[in-house]
Amino acid sequence: MLPQFEDTAIAFEYRSTKELKRADFLFSSMSSPLLTKIGMGFTKWAMDWNIPIKGIIKHTIFEQFCGGETMEEAADTARVLEKYNVGVILDYGVEGKEGEAEFDAAVPEFIKAINYAASQKNIPFISVKITGFSRFSLLEKIHSGATLTAAEQEEWKKVYSRIDRICNAAFDAGIMVLIDAEESWIQQPVDDLTDAMMEQYNKTKITVFNTFQMYRHDRLIFLKESHKHAMAKGYILGAKLVRGAYMEKERNRAVAMGYTSPIQPGKEATDKDYDEGVLYCQQHLDKIGIFIGTHNEKSCLLAAKYMDEHGIPANHPHVYFSQLYGMSDNISFNLAHSGYHVAKYLPYGPVKDVIPYLMRRAQENTSVAGQTSRELSLIRKELKRRKA
Numbered sequence: 001m002l003p004q005f006e007d008t009a010i011a012f013e014y015r016s017t018k019e020l021k022r023a024d025f026l027f028s029s030m031s032s033p034l035l036t037k038i039g040m041g042f043t044k045w046a047m048d049w050n051i052p053i054k055g056i057i058k059h060t061i062f063e064q065f066c067g068g069e070t071m072e073e074a075a076d077t078a079r080v081l082e083k084y085n086v087g088v089i090l091d092y093g094v095e096g097k098e099g100e101a102e103f104d105a106a107v108p109e110f111i112k113a114i115n116y117a118a119s120q121k122n123i124p125f126i127s128v129k130i131t132g133f134s135r136f137s138l139l140e141k142i143h144s145g146a147t148l149t150a151a152e153q154e155e156w157k158k159v160y161s162r163i164d165r166i167c168n169a170a171f172d173a174g175i176m177v178l179i180d181a182e183e184s185w186i187q188q189p190v191d192d193l194t195d196a197m198m199e200q201y202n203k204t205k206i207t208v209f210n211t212f213q214m215y216r217h218d219r220l221i222f223l224k225e226s227h228k229h230a231m232a233k234g235y236i237l238g239a240k241l242v243r244g245a246y247m248e249k250e251r252n253r254a255v256a257m258g259y260t261s262p263i264q265p266g267k268e269a270t271d272k273d274y275d276e277g278v279l280y281c282q283q284h285l286d287k288i289g290i291f292i293g294t295h296n297e298k299s300c301l302l303a304a305k306y307m308d309e310h311g312i313p314a315n316h317p318h319v320y321f322s323q324l325y326g327m328s329d330n331i332s333f334n335l336a337h338s339g340y341h342v343a344k345y346l347p348y349g350p351v352k353d354v355i356p357y358l359m360r361r362a363q364e365n366t367s368v369a370g371q372t373s374r375e376l377s378l379i380r381k382e383l384k385r386r387k388a
């Protein structure tokens, strides 16, 4: 059965009317670039000056997009989603920490999440950002091809060991690890590290996924090369496909530094490569596990249609659909209702530490105007339906 993304009763059954009204207010505010700019500026200023705004953030944007401040709070949210066969990706959303002590301290936090996930039916994944375990400038240096000093080589070994301990714990616990993609100028060491982890932990089952940002014009080729590499080395490729979240930053840097932008010439080219990438993975499901991370209804429908037409069961173990918590519930809950594997990215962490994540959500919902108006129209449709 193909999913119906219009069914708002299914999409929002887990949200109270009060929560929907808050979402209406939030998405309306974010749809105004001016309001978003003022809100983001004010938040940054208030945080810099230690103005107590945690309460305001917590009860608005944080509750819309995050599972809670602790893993235990996120677990409560995960239990609500479980009732609707929607899975969860635990995402310890703390960003921007630098320093060896902080990086070391993050490892047990992730292993705790893995062990908790293993005790639950609907938490098949955790997600990891390599910048949570390594200095950004170290990644940048490796990416540039410059020679590392002896101290830097030692530092990189520690990064490797941190990620290895996490993947090892996940392998033992039967949990999958999604390694996020970040800025293109640090991506080479992230890809290399992830390939090494896949080679070690994906031989018999899929534990590790790399992320392919299809807004980059070189990623469709890279996806196919990664598949060939996996075949040659005898492991299953974990491929998380997204469009990419750092477009403006990427383009601005390329202009400022005078190199060719790694970003596609336009949205159409990104969409084309995204759908071709998904199709390629679906054609090789024996050796690729695909994670379709998108809020694009057309891409989700295309993928579901392909499965339907080719007799691939909706709950094929190598196919997952995913959207961010607080967004595109019409896709997630309707796909889950039709029997597809769905998991929501559920970030958690202290309010002040997840602010960079929340800022990206605010920005995304401003710049992707079509998506915001879609969210708003669905929320309003559901509020109207409930009133009636």
Ligand SMILES: Cc1cc2nc3c(=O)[nH]c(=O)nc-3n(C[C@H](O)[C@H](O)[C@H](O)COP(=O)(O)OP(=O)(O)OC[C@H]3O[C@@H](n4cnc5c(N)ncnc54)[C@H](O)[C@@H]3O)c2cc1C
Binding pocket: 179, 180, 181, 182, 211, 213, 215, 242, 243, 244, 245, 246, 247, 263, 264, 265, 266, 267, 268, 270, 292, 293, 294, 295, 296, 322, 323, 324, 345, 364, 368, 371
């Ligand atoms: C589950 C999940 C996990 C994610 N993980 C990551 C991650 O690890 N790394 C990461 O970078 N992002 C990640 N994202 C964010 C993602 O990359 C997108 O920014 C976001 O999902 C919007 O894309 P879309 O496919 O949902 O929707 P759409 O609205 O169809 O696409 C919007 C996207 O298209 C691209 N785009 C827009 N305009 C243009 C243009 N003019 N030219 C070229 N391309 C254009 C941009 O990537 C933009 O974000 C994740 C998203 C999800 C849902």
